[in-house]
Amino acid sequence: MKTTTFPHHQICGAIHLHTLYSDGGVSFGELIDAARQCELDYIVVTDHMTLKGREAGYEKFHDDLMVLVGYEHNDPQKQNHYLAIGTGKAFPQLQKPQQYIDAVKENGGIGFLAHPAEKRNYFGGLPPYPWTEWDATGYDGIELWNQMSDWMENLRSWRSFFRLLYPRRFLSNVPDELLEKWDNLNQSRFVSGIGGIDAHTRKLTIGPFAYTVFPIKVELKGVRTHLYMPQKLTDFPFDQARLLFLKALKNGNGFISNYRRGDAKGTQIYLQQHENGTIQLPGLNEHSNCVPAVLKVQLPSEGTVRFLRNGAVAKSVKGQSAEFEITGGGVYRVEVYKGKNAWIYSNPFPVG
Ligand SMILES: [Zn+2]
Ligand SMILES: [Zn+2]
Numbered sequence: 029m030k031t032t033t034f035p036h037h038q039i040c041g042a043i044h045l046h047t048l049y050s051d052g053g054v055s056f057g058e059l060i061d062a063a064r065q066c067e068l069d070y071i072v073v074t075d076h077m078t079l080k081g082r083e084a085g086y087e088k089f090h091d092d093l094m095v096l097v098g099y100e101h102n103d104p105q106k107q108n109h110y111l112a113i114g115t116g117k118a119f120p121q122l123q124k125p126q127q128y129i130d131a132v133k134e135n136g137g138i139g140f141l142a143h144p145a146e147k148r149n150y151f152g153g154l155p156p157y158p159w160t161e162w163d164a165t166g167y168d169g170i171e172l173w174n175q176m177s178d179w180m181e182n183l184r185s186w187r188s189f190f191r192l193l194y195p196r197r198f199l200s201n202v203p204d205e206l207l208e209k210w211d212n213l214n215q216s217r218f219v220s221g222i223g224g225i226d227a228h229t230r231k232l233t234i235g236p237f238a239y240t241v242f243p244i245k246v247e248l249k250g251v252r253t254h255l256y257m258p259q260k261l262t263d264f265p266f267d268q269a270r271l272l273f274l275k276a277l278k279n280g281n282g283f284i285s286n287y288r289r290g291d292a293k294g295t296q297i298y299l300q301q302h303e304n305g306t307i308q309l310p311g312l313n314e315h316s317n318c319v320p321a322v323l324k325v326q327l328p329s330e331g332t333v334r335f336l337r338n339g340a341v342a343k344s345v346k347g348q349s350a351e352f353e354i355t356g357g358g359v360y361r362v363e364v365y366k367g368k369n370a371w372i373y374s375n376p377f378p379v380g
Pocket of ligand 1: 100109142143157
């Protein structure tokens with residue numbers, strides 16, 4: 029087997045952010061400053077039902093930070109939230125989910141089901157908004173890990189007030205039922221997974237106290253989406269960088285991490301075919317994945333690496349690197365844990 033070095037550049041950023049243009053608590057300027065301080069390569073802002081941030085000219089490079097403006101569509105019942113990214117316009121609200129999925133695609137955009145399995149156990153005033161139209165087709169992916177949903181789901185009683193003070197400590201993992209759903213969807217067609225923050229930077233008022241639950245810089249140090257790209261985004265003119273980014277996101281060429289468990293920058297997850305040494309990224313590639321091959325993981329710090337085949341754990345290894353031999357077809361993916369908390373979820377590798 030020929031040895032080949034991993035020939036890809038990695039970018040890391042935050043998706044699903046709200047600003048004052050809808051119900052977020054920060055201006056675009058504040059959000060951009062925070063993202064730059066956190067050294068993110070990109071952010072994707074998705075205010076509810078509006079592209080005002082794009083109209084105001086924020087969609088461009090801000091030094092090394094790429095800012096993309098999409099929007100979050102919902103149906104007239106406020107259900108079935110959909111992250112529409114890369115469309116030139118926002119569509120009217122009186123549409124069924126299948127209609128806005130189709131409209132986004134027809135206008136050159138890509139779309140992700142937002143917080144599809146959201147449950148909320150505590151706050152009566154903030155009901156859950158799960159995805160209910162599972163018969164819909166044609167969406168590009170799902171928001172696998174939603175930082176806000178994860179946190180809210182576990183907020184069950186006054187004793188959990190503690191969570192308000194240390195919100196990121198409680199981000200645990202993607203619910204099993206959503207992982208199962210995602211694995212099942214990927215048996216029939218590729219469905220990309222992204223991490224979303226759903227940053228609102230809301231002030232929560234409890235009795236006499238008003239508390240900003242997640243200050244924006246804290247929000248940006250949680251769930252992140254990493255993508256493997258041919259080069260740095262800023263090596264390209266903006267329009268080209270934007271298209272390359274949308275393609276990598278749609279094709280799921282990367283993984284999701286929770287920064288709170290460790291900086292996952294530099295993580296390598298790839299499949300290497302034995303016959304010619306070809307390296308394949310997670311998600312969809314130009315060429316399909318052939319066996320025999322080896323799935324390789326290289327981490328910046330130690331974790332427990334789980335290799336999954338068709339949704340079932342096939343091997344678990346603790347360390348900074350791990351390998352898994354693949355001899356037959358299936359849909360393979362990788363999860364990495366720090367203790368009992370999830371750190372990394374790769375996109376799937378469809379094989380055969
Ligand atoms: Zn939403
Ligand atoms: Zn949202």
